[in-house]
Amino acid sequence: MSTEGPAPLARLVAELSRLPGIGQRTAQRLAFHLLRAPDEEAFALGEAIREVKEKVGLCEECFNLAEGPRCRICADETRDRTTICVVEEPGDVIPIERTHEYRGLYHVLGGALSPIDGIDAEDLKIAELLARVGRGGVDEVVLATNPTTTGEATALHIAERLRGGATVTRLASGLPVGADLEHADEVTIGKALAGRRSLD
Amino acid sequence: MSTEGPAPLARLVAELSRLPGIGQRTAQRLAFHLLRAPDEEAFALGEAIREVKEKVGLCEECFNLAEGPRCRICADETRDRTTICVVEEPGDVIPIERTHEYRGLYHVLGGALSPIDGIDAEDLKIAELLARVGRGGVDEVVLATNPTTTGEATALHIAERLRGGATVTRLASGLPVGADLEHADEVTIGKALAGRRSLD
Numbered sequence: 165m166s167t168e169g170p171a172p173l174a175r176l177v178a179e180l181s182r183l184p185g186i187g188q189r190t191a192q193r194l195a196f197h198l199l200r201a202p203d204e205e206a207f208a209l210g211e212a213i214r215e216v217k218e219k220v221g222l223c224e225e226c227f228n229l230a231e232g233p234r235c236r237i238c239a240d241e242t243r244d245r246t247t248i249c250v251v252e253e254p255g256d257v258i259p260i261e262r263t264h265e266y267r268g269l270y271h272v273l274g275g276a277l278s279p280i281d282g283i284d285a286e287d288l289k290i291a292e293l294l295a296r297v298g299r300g301g302v303d304e305v306v307l308a309t310n311p312t313t314t315g316e317a318t319a320l321h322i323a324e325r326l327r328g329g330a331t332v333t334r335l336a337s338g339l340p341v342g343a344d345l346e347h348a349d350e351v352t353i354g355k356a357l358a359g360r361r362s363l364d
Numbered sequence: 365m366s367t368e369g370p371a372p373l374a375r376l377v378a379e380l381s382r383l384p385g386i387g388q389r390t391a392q393r394l395a396f397h398l399l400r401a402p403d404e405e406a407f408a409l410g411e412a413i414r415e416v417k418e419k420v421g422l423c424e425e426c427f428n429l430a431e432g433p434r435c436r437i438c439a440d441e442t443r444d445r446t447t448i449c450v451v452e453e454p455g456d457v458i459p460i461e462r463t464h465e466y467r468g469l470y471h472v473l474g475g476a477l478s479p480i481d482g483i484d485a486e487d488l489k490i491a492e493l494l495a496r497v498g499r500g501g502v503d504e505v506v507l508a509t510n511p512t513t514t515g516e517a518t519a520l521h522i523a524e525r526l527r528g529g530a531t532v533t534r535l536a537s538g539l540p541v542g543a544d545l546e547h548a549d550e551v552t553i554g555k556a557l558a559g560r561r562s563l564d
């Protein structure tokens with residue numbers, strides 16, 4: 165026999181270890197857990213996977229995740245339609261929503277410009293963003309791409325192409341709340357210095 | 365809208381975070397991965413879960429995992445049927461098989477004695493082990509329960525009840541290969557001292 169137990173178990177371990185950050189040992193632990201778990205619990209996970217794949221698509225307006233043609237934020241008539249926050253991935257919408265500080269709409273690019281990886285402007289939803297702004301009614305575009313090389317390049321590229329169309333802003337860069345200077349990297353401290361604000 | 369995105373995604377995150385060692389953030393990362401993954405890959409995981417729950421049961425002889433009435437080790441006629449290695453869980457069979465040093469059969473108890481957790485001898489497959497040994501043909505029972513309080517208690521309990529039935533041995537305790545004394549705990553060093561062997 166294989167040293168890994170029955171074939172269906174080995175298959176489950178193999179499928180689990182394809183997940184990001186799940187190694188062989190973790191996959192084995194998870195597989196044993198699912199094997200021992202009540203049928204309902206194990207099947208609920210399989211069912212949840214099927215449901216996500218079948219029911220969740222992209223919003224036709226902002227390209228965030230959506231259960232129908234439009235996501236719940238675009239469909240929410242109470243949101244401020246004059247502001248659009250541009251993010252790289254659908255997962256970036258969640259932390260911003262959690263702040264409860266933002267009441268505008270979003271635009272999900274589907275990534276960041278990275279010529280090295282072959283990701284050009286046409287691979288992102290940039291033309292669709294320009295079209296949204298072009299239809300009018302948008303006062304401000306908040307660029308909330310990541311503070312990384314690719315995220316910064318994407319923000320600069322979009323700011324350039326939006327020039328004159330709407331006010332373009334960028335999330336502040338600086339020291340995260342709760343950080344201490346001693347352990348902050350020099351690039352972050354540099355950004356915090358450059359962006360220093362008067363307390364008057 | 366909920367800050368966590370579409371309901372099916374939130375459900376998948378909830379199901380994933382029920383898995384041991386998978387927190388909220390990891391569950392979210394995994395859910396996004398599955399959402400972006402090709403349909404075949406995501407469905408293959410769901411299918412593998414279903415298959416494990418439907419096809420994998422316990423061997424009627426040794427209570428290891430099995431795809432039919434008997435596990436592949438018990439069904440393998442080339443294995444040495446005079447030796448039985450007793451382990452706590454089906455997962456313990458795998459590391460022993462990987463050594464390729466053991467050619468006998470197994471007996472999976474389904475846990476270890478732990479009166480505090482309400483696990484008594486009747487909750488484990490101990491009577492079934494005594495019956496197997498009682499049917500004759502077994503020369504040696506290797507107790508390979510974990511070197512923990514509960515594992516040791518279980519080994520002592522079984523050794524007591526098997527007295528006279530077969531030779532009973534216990535896996536050696538001591539320093540793991542590659543360890544250094546400086547970082548070993550005192551109980552392990554104590555076991556290593558007590559089990560010291562002559563080099564002559």
